[in-house]
Amino acid sequence: MGSLFSSSISLRKSVRISDDEFLLLRDFIYEKSGIFVDVKRKYLFESRFSKHLGELGLSSFSDYIKYLKFDVKKAEELPRLFELVTTNETSFCRDLRQLDVFKVNVLDEILNEQRKAGKLELNIWSAGCSSGEEPYTLAILLHESLKRELPLWKIKITAVDLSRTMIEQAQKGVYGEYAFKTTSDDIRKKYFTKESEGWKVKPEVQKLVHFQQMNLNDSQSLKKVARSHIVFCRNVVIYFDEAMKKKVVGSFYDNLLPGGYLMLGHSETLHKISQAFKPLYHPGSIAYKKQG
Amino acid sequence: MGIKCFEELTAGMILASDLKASDGRLLFKAGTEIEARHIELLKRVGVAEVDVEAGACELSDGMLLEIEDYVRDFFLYVNPDSEPVVEMFRISLALTGDAVARGWCLPDIIQRRASNVEHMEDLFLKGMGSPETIVMHEAELASFPDIYFRIKEVLEDDSASATRIAKVVSTDMSLAAKLIKLVNSPLYGFPQTIDSISRAVALIGAKELSTLALGISAINYFKDIPPELVDMKKFWRHSITCGLLAKILATTQTGLSPERFFIAGLLHDVGRLIMFKKLPYASTEAMLFARENSIPLVEAERSTMDFCHTDISRPLLEAWKFPEGLSNMINFHHNPMEFPNPLEPAIIHLADNLTNAMEIAQGGMYVLPGVDEQAWEILGIQADPVLRDAVEQCQEQIDTILGAFF
Structure with a gap:
């Protein structure tokens, strides 16, 4: 087999991380973000961080850990660290079946209850909103549900994410083709305008959503989120260990108004995490209703 | 790459195909490196055009870097100091470089994302189906092909005559046809053509032929997998390649009968097919999760479903009463050291990784799962040149063997 590449080309490009360094870094990340990194991903870490270490002019992971803990710029480094440990792929209307379950079995019920109580108010919390596709999808869903009634309502969707870059991107509200892979053309034309960079979400959708950088491991800032009727937290807790899952779900419980709902991602469940919610099984999705 | 006219020919170029004179006479075989004296000869013979392989000079440095980055992405998860x-x-670099030189385009980011399966529904919600209940549901719904059990019966009967085995296998025409094609393929490498099942039984042995028949009838069982979820041809190509590599690698060990490894490789991911059938949406979530996080599919399955495809194959192969030795190779191909006698599963483990490495040059999707260090030690082989030789052998044989299946 001939090759266009040198027969002695090496695979290692990165600084080596020792087992001790890995554990230190992992504990640091866990302490700051609640994200748990399995030891199996050690090499993935090496390669992901290696370029960044070079940019900082550091030659070992020990130096990087010192930098994170003691450097004058450590506060600036934290968001960068978070970027490196999170992934942010999503799209509009991801998991259509769940959204359908949500609309029919959760949203309509809550809207009706609010109407009955004469309080045309709705708070939704989108926790781990990435680049904004989920909260905007929810805002569009509300436009579609309430139609002309919408101006009478006071609606606030609080959308938070660990990554500052993602929040900035979400605030811009401009998306490429890939984000629309499961969205109908009608919806796209109705709620987005074509710009040179992509499709920009229209102001009437954007004004329902308030973005904010937030660390779900920071209980104090979670307490400042307005109490919600619904919490969406999809494909986030999958990165947490059991203790952190319990902690975050506990915060959602405290934040939810009586009878409020928690929606998780398709591959996530409260099984073994919390019994304070009643799971309502629908074809394709589970909605968790706050008890007590 | 491609056809060069005689004037462009220089020493050091490699022939991409056999070079024949105008009267059909073979001058040089594909792979020959052209030397100055060859050019002289070709001039005398009057050859006008020559099909040569791409040389490094034909891919720009920028392109080579792009290829290297592309290939590196598939190795993010594994130990960069591990010998194999x-x-x-x-090997991946060589194959990918070659593919690009032949006109293959590196897949862009969109092509490397999962397709949309929003319309598909899982039969089990998260946390509601264990591997056992999922397999039980499958086993109750669809019965395994009758021919499979009849072959198994003969296989277990030590006194069964060659004629009886031939008779049972021959009742299924399409199975018999596939078997004939396979025994005539390089998988066995017999010099003469074998034209009947009874002749095949005589040559390769009753047990061997029945095992092969068992594996093929198992494949037939999975016909109704949604095509938008997984390209079944690609899936079987991966499996057959893994089987072939496993068979080739098994010859490096003493005392193993290599042909069994073909079947184990062929069925090593069979658990995944049940996942596609029962949990199509969750399977896609796992695929997305794997790609988003640069982790192997098997890890993504564990994260998103709490179990992986070998957890499914275990009860499945048990329900099918599949021969135990083969089942163990399949069930432990991701963690060979957890099996008391790790040598056999270690071969499938290595072959699976090597298959993934080969597939990078064909638009593979997932990072390599990595080679267990202890498993590698047990095999006691030299990565160079054993792995490269295995890949070369595989490349020579794979098309004929695929042809027997499709």
């Missing part, structure tokens, strides 16, 4: 892994990296 480094060799696999070099």
Whole structure:
């Protein structure tokens, strides 16, 4: 087999991380973000961080850990660290079946209850909103549900994410083709305008959503989120260990108004995490209703 | 790459196909490196055009870097100092470089994302189906092909005559046809053509032929997998390649009968097919999760479903009463050291990784799962040249063997 590449080309490009360094870094990340990194991903870490270490002019992971803990710029480094440990792929209307379950079995019920109580108010919390596709999808869903009634309502969707870059991107509200892979053309034309960079979400959708950088491991800032009727937290807790899952779900419980709902991602469940919610099984999705 | 006219020919170029004179006479075989004296000869013979392989000079430095980055992405998860892994990296580079030189385009980011399966529904919600209940549901719904059990019966009967085995296998025409094609393929490498099942039984042995028949009838069982979820041809190509490599690698060990490894490789991912059938949406979530996080599919399955495809194959192969030795190779191909006698599963483990490395040059989707260090030690082989030789052998044989299946 001939090759266009040198027969002695090496695979290692990165600084080596020792087992001790890995554990230190992992504990640091866990302490700051609640994200748990399995030891199996050690090499993935090496390669992901290696370029960044070079940019900082550091030659070992020990130096990087010192930098994170003691450097004058450590506060600036934290968001960068978070970027490196999170992934942010999503799209509009991801998991259509769940959204359908949500609309029919959760949203309509809550809207009706609010109407009955004469309080045309709705708070939704989108926790781990990435680049904004989920909260905007929810805002569009509300436009579609309430139609002309919408101006009478006071609606606030609080959308938070660990990554500052993602929040900035979400605030811009401009998306490429890939984000629309499961969205109908009608919806796209109705709620987005074509710009040179992509499709920009229209102001009437954007004004329902308030973005904010937030660390779900920071209980104090979670307490400042307005109490919600619904919490969406999809494909986030999958990165947490059991203790952190319990902690975050506990915060959602405290934040939810009586009878409020928690929606998780398709591959996530409260099984073994919390019994304070009643799971309502629908074809394709589970909605968790706050008890007590 | 491609056809060069005689004037462009220089020493050092490699023939991409057999070079024949105008009267059909073979001058040089594909792969020959052209030397100055060859050019002289070709001039005398009057050859006008020559099909040569791409040389490094024909891919720009920028392109080579792009290829290297592309290939590196598939090795993010594995130990960059591991001997077999480094060799696999070099093999992938060589194959990918070659593919690009022949006109293959590196897949862009969109092509590397999962397709949309929003319309598909899982039969089990998260947390509601264990591997056992999922397999039970499958086993109750669809019965395994009758021919499979009849072959198994003969296989277990030591006194069964060659004629009886031939008779049972021959009742299924399409199965018999596939078997004939396979025994005539390089998988066995017999010099003469074998034209009947009874002749095949006589040559390769009753047990061997029945095992092969068992594996093929198992494949037939999975016909109704949604095509938008998984390209079944690609899936079987992966499986057959893994089987072939496993068989080739098994010859490096003493005292193993290599043909069994073909079947184990052929069915090593069979658990995944049940996942596609029962949990199509969750399977896609796992695929997305794997790609988003640069982790192997098997890890993504564990994260998103709490179990992986070998957890499914275990009860499945048990329900099918599949021969135990083969089942163990399949069930432990991701963690060979957890099996008391790890040598056999270690071969499938290595072959699976090597298959993934080969597939990078064909638009593979997932990072390599990595070679277990202890498993590698047990095999006691030299990565260079054993792995490269295995890949070369595989490339020579794979098309004929695929042809027997499709």
